[in-house]
Amino acid sequence: MNKIYIVEDDRSIRTELAELLNNAGYETECLTDFSNSLKNILESESDLILLDINIPFINGEMLLRNIRKKTDIPVIMVTSRTSETDEVLSMSYGADDYITKPYNPTILLLRISAVLKRACKDNIKTSYRNLQVNSAKGSLSDGNTEIILTKNEMIIFQLLLDRQGQIVSRNDLMTTLWDNEEYINDNALTVNISRLRTKLSDFGYENAIETRKKQGYILI
Amino acid sequence: MKFSKFLADKAVTIIISMVTWLIIWDFLSAFHIKSGQIFIIGFVYFLSGLINMLWEYFRRYRFYNDMIFDCDNLEKKYLLSSMTENPDFYEGQLFYEILCETNKSMCDSVAEYRKSSEEFQEYIELWVHEIKLPVASLLLMCHNNPDIDGKYNEQLRRIDDCIENVMYYARSENVKKDYLIKEVSLKRTFSKIALKNREELQQRNVTIKTKNLDVSVMTDSKWLEYIMGQIIANSMKYFSANREPEISIYTTDFTEKTTLHIRDNGIGISASDLPYIFEKSYTGNNGRTHAKSTGMGLYIIKNLCDSLGHDVKADSVQGEFTDISISFGKNNFIKM
Numbered sequence: 001m002n003k004i005y006i007v008e009d010d011r012s013i014r015t016e017l018a019e020l021l022n023n024a025g026y027e028t029e030c031l032t033d034f035s036n037s038l039k040n041i042l043e044s045e046s047d048l049i050l051l052d053i054n055i056p057f058i059n060g061e062m063l064l065r066n067i068r069k070k071t072d073i074p075v076i077m078v079t080s081r082t083s084e085t086d087e088v089l090s091m092s093y094g095a096d097d098y099i100t101k102p103y104n105p106t107i108l109l110l111r112i113s114a115v116l117k118r119a120c121k122d123n124i125k126t127s128y129r130n131l132q133v134n135s136a137k138g139s140l141s142d143g144n145t146e147i148i149l150t151k152n153e154m155i156i157f158q159l160l161l162d163r164q165g166q167i168v169s170r171n172d173l174m175t176t177l178w179d180n181e182e183y184i185n186d187n188a189l190t191v192n193i194s195r196l197r198t199k200l201s202d203f204g205y206e207n208a209i210e211t212r213k214k215q216g217y218i219l220i
Numbered sequence: 221m222k223f224s225k226f227l228a229d230k231a232v233t234i235i236i237s238m239v240t241w242l243i244i245w246d247f248l249s250a251f252h253i254k255s256g257q258i259f260i261i262g263f264v265y266f267l268s269g270l271i272n273m274l275w276e277y278f279r280r281y282r283f284y285n286d287m288i289f290d291c292d293n294l295e296k297k298y299l300l301s302s303m304t305e306n307p308d309f310y311e312g313q314l315f316y317e318i319l320c321e322t323n324k325s326m327c328d329s330v331a332e333y334r335k336s337s338e339e340f341q342e343y344i345e346l347w348v349h350e351i352k353l354p355v356a357s358l359l360l361m362c363h364n365n366p367d368i369d370g371k372y373n374e375q376l377r378r379i380d381d382c383i384e385n386v387m388y389y390a391r392s393e394n395v396k397k398d399y400l401i402k403e404v405s406l407k408r409t410f411s412k413i414a415l416k417n418r419e420e421l422q423q424r425n426v427t428i429k430t431k432n433l434d435v436s437v438m439t440d441s442k443w444l445e446y447i448m449g450q451i452i453a454n455s456m457k458y459f460s461a462n463r464e465p466e467i468s469i470y471t472t473d474f475t476e477k478t479t480l481h482i483r484d485n486g487i488g489i490s491a492s493d494l495p496y497i498f499e500k501s502y503t504g505n506n507g508r509t510h511a512k513s514t515g516m517g518l519y520i521i522k523n524l525c526d527s528l529g530h531d532v533k534a535d536s537v538q539g540e541f542t543d544i545s546i547s548f549g550k551n552n553f554i555k556m
Contacts, residue, residue: 010353016360023364054349080352082387084400084440102356102380105363107415178418181411183428 002116003027005046009055024109038066048116053079061089068094074119106175128161142203152182153196160219169216221284226277237269283307344390348383355380388446392523399440407433410469413449431470437478437548439528447521451544455484458510476550483543489536497534498522
């Protein structure tokens, strides 16, 4: 389980954020003593830091610089400042991503998982049962036959695979697809899922993707 | 400065010297001075008067004509006092001093307004950051509580849009230019906007078509995000009830510029409204008959585009389409 460290001085956002991340299956720790931010962050041994810019005692950007001097742990800047200067400054100090408040929680979770994925490459699943997943080529193969997936099918399959055994909501699938510049509608998603099912059943995996009514899909 | 008008202005002086001459003449005649001598005295008297008049005229002529010339040619007329030299005659010096004094007072007063407007903008920015915290908090609460349905999210997003409008209005009106121009990918920018508006776009079953978006332009990405977001929000306001809504986003490439088009198949804008849509508080026919409009959206967009040096245009046929295009200049020098 990945641990996320939350640096946020607004208490209500902090607790809601922690709840959101806990529900999404992350372990969380919040910074409460801002006078010793750097020391507390470094001692927490987290996998990712969510860092606000407007925090007491030290500016978030300066804090980021100090963190970067010690460690290259992934940092996502989360702030209500919407200016290009802040973003460029944060990125140049070594932030992995920059999100402005008020964020869409689904997008926030998406970004967190993307940054975590990038940080620890061995986390990416490249196989499903006896199938090799080649995301660069966009294909599935069992050694004998290779089936090409479309870009949309690949995005859907990859997300289901990352959360294998968990329910993935249509909302999450849609957000991921749109984040990948595939602006498809509800019907198209249904069509893509059913095509993906057909392709998986060609390998003999019938019913690999189950539908959970009003909740989403689950890859068995 | 005209000599005739100058003479007319000196009419009193001229009349007084005429009367004086008549009196002198009367005296001279009473003392039985010969008319030839009287003529010489008269000649000297009038000659000195004329020379005096011409001398006065030319001193003023130089000062005022230079000033009129500068004033005509200056784009910012209030800079006149710094263009004018202190003249060598008393009245002119007085005038010059007063001019400098009033100019200084105006500068002070402008500086005061500029300062208060900057302070106001700073406060708005601060306020926007403040107000975003409870909104962010509420959005998270909605997401964390499965019993709350999407309609609360929708309202919160509306609040957020209104907040953004205030902030960008303050930014666009202000003399302080706080943007940062760098290379921005149109594809990435649009994807952020699409993602942000995904729920609404899908609810209304909008088809989105993108073409040639994989280009970079020189701009401020946050401002551009706001501008494109506003244009798309406008499109969503004025969809036609007769057909499936569709928004196409594409670019056309020219040697000296890249043009981004955002085109919808909505109700369009009438030809009589089209030339005015970027004007402040202009709502037009659509603003009255369809969605409620403040007439500020496109005005702010135009202002922001002007500040960034982009050219924004609108093309539309009523009942068929609206196409808003933004042209970004290409400058390889900035790229380096």
